[in-house]
Amino acid sequence: MKAPKDQHFLVDAQAVALIADTVPVSGRKVLEIGPGGGVLTAALLGRGAVVRAVELDGTLLPNLQRRFSDQIASGQLEIIRGDASKVPLPEFELVVANLPYSISSKITFRLLEIGFESAVLMYQLEFGKRMIAPPGSGEYGRLSVMAQTYADVEMVLELPPEAFSPPPEVWSIVVKITPHEPPVPIRDRSVHAVLVRELFSHRRKTIRNGLRSMRSIYGESVMTNLVENLPAEMLEMRPEMLSVPDFINLANRLSVLIP
Numbered sequence: 515m516k517a518p519k520d521q522h523f524l525v526d527a528q529a530v531a532l533i534a535d536t537v538p539v540s541g542r543k544v545l546e547i548g549p550g551g552g553v554l555t556a557a558l559l560g561r562g563a564v565v566r567a568v569e570l571d572g573t574l575l576p577n578l579q580r581r582f583s584d585q586i587a588s589g590q591l592e593i594i595r596g597d598a599s600k601v602p603l604p605e606f607e608l609v610v611a612n613l614p615y616s617i618s619s620k621i622t623f624r625l626l627e628i629g630f631e632s633a634v635l636m637y638q639l640e641f642g643k644r645m646i647a648p649p650g651s652g653e654y655g656r657l658s659v660m661a662q663t664y665a666d667v668e669m670v671l672e673l674p675p676e677a678f679s680p681p682p683e684v685w686s687i688v689v690k691i692t693p694h695e696p697p698v699p700i701r702d703r704s705v706h707a708v709l710v711r712e713l714f715s716h717r718r719k720t721i722r723n724g725l726r727s728m729r730s731i732y733g734e735s736v737m738t739n740l741v742e743n744l745p746a747e748m749l750e751m752r753p754e755m756l757s758v759p760d761f762i763n764l765a766n767r768l769s770v771l772i773p
């Protein structure tokens with residue numbers, strides 16, 4: 515029988531231990547997304563974490579409730595049924611999760627918006643590499659800039675398909691995310707998000723042409739004014755050459771011009 519979407523259970527015990535040991539969890543409120551069979555839940559509980567686990571698949575709940583009945587009774591574990599990208603989330607300080615890959619982006623930015631101390635999250639390798647990619651690399655794009663604007667993102671480990679049962683078709687990566695304030699204050703976060711999205715939607719265009727194509731959003735005079743006042747050197751660059759602070763400075767220049 516084909517495994518339900520997004521259900522690849524981690525069976526590499528060493529990887530489970532490494533993930534659970536990446537940040538100290540003892541006595542901390544930890545949000546787990548997608549506990550599945552409870553392999554990571556058990557490791558977190560064993561290290562003294564107070565776990566709030568959100569699981570979408572109701573068929574997995576009876577097993578989890580049976581396996582962790584003592585911890586549920588003592589209040590060390592609460593299991594919430596629902597879609598972690600939508601349900602109201604309980605209070606948490608840390609997040610540790612072998613995420614369902616279909617909600618990687620949505621849940622990551624939801625968590626960053628809510629705020630937390632640090633998160634240890636598993637992603638599809640290609641997605642995680644985009645999160646940690648530096649400027650100038652082929653993988654550097656919208657996801658890299660948006661993640662690195664609001665957090666430090668470090669690689670913890672890469673995992674082959676055999677670390678899971680059933681094995682997925684792709685490799686996975688575990689990253690540690692530590693939120694921080696943007697390196698330069700952002701005047702208007704939505705203008706910054708639109709600018710990053712638009713410039714990377716035309717990756718091969720120069721900044722000059724990328725900004726010109728934003729006339730339909732902010733109007734001809736705003737964009738012309740911005741382009742005319744930027745250094746020629748920046749206008750000839752492609753978006754993957756701009757650093758995280760460069761994008762913020764550009765967005766700040768744009769947002770002062772918007773009436």
Ligand code: SAM
Nearest residue numbers: 522523524548549550569570571597598612614
């Ligand atoms: N943590 C377990 C492990 O490491 O073996 C399971 C990981 S499995 C990759 C992802 C889990 O997330 C599955 O149990 C799946 O049912 C659950 N899931 C999928 N979509 C979800 C969602 N939107 N919200 C919460 N859980 C979800």
